[in-house]
Amino acid sequence: MNVLVIEDNPSVCSMLEMFFSKEGITGKFVYDGLKGYEEYKKHEWDLLILDWMLPGMDGVTLCRKIRQEKSTIPIIMLTAKDSESDQVLGLEMGADDYVTKPFSPLALMARIKAVTRRYQLAEQDQQVSSSDVLLTENFKMSQSTREVYLQGRKITNLTPKEFDLLYYFLKHPRQVFTREQLLERVWGYQFYGDERTVDVHIKRLRKKIETETHPFFHTVWGVGYKFDESVEANED
Structure with a gap:
């Protein structure tokens, strides 16, 4: 699995990088929203993890921009905002799930597996249904x-x-x-x-x-x- 992580906190990135290596996940880490968007456009990714607050372009705006391009990449948002209205906003902009900071790598991994599994099931169902x-x-x-x-x-x-x-x-x-x-x-x-x-x-x-x-x-x-x-x- 190739995962693009756009997160400006070095300690969070270091933690995820170590955990990804144990799980066999290839992670690319970018610390700026605009640069993260450029990296997103360069390659094919299996999953995108976005921080809410980012320099250059915030995660919510970046998520909305990607969805406006009709991209179906799974997106998980990391956020220190724990109010229900903020979480709903992230989902309305096109995120598939969110994880509130601070979080454990195991909790994030469970969300990653759940989100990617839903996309795989949707693709399977679409292949089965070839006619209206x-x-x-x-x-x-x-x-x-x-x-x-x-x-x-x-x-x-x-x-x-x-x-x-x-x-x-x-x-x-x-x-x-x-x-x-x-x-x-x-x-x-x-x-x-x-x-x-x-x-x-x-x-x-x-x-x-x-x-x-x-x-x-x-x-x-x-x-x-x-x-x-x-x-x-x-x-x-």
């Missing part, structure tokens, strides 16, 4: 029109999140997902509910699309759920 219309043995779904057909019959009583959940399962047939994975990928990582939310939505979907002789959702005990339209699965 999703066709399976029993279903036809359009993400743009939000229409669902089951064996040619239009289903009109799905809530938005039920639609998203069904669409996700149809894109990943017979794959087993934990409740935590479904919350992360369908509801989003900022969702603060509990895992029973998944159970409730699947229960509602079962009532709306399944029959006693033709179930689609299958509980994998001790793990989570999978979606399988095959006859063999229904005979288990």
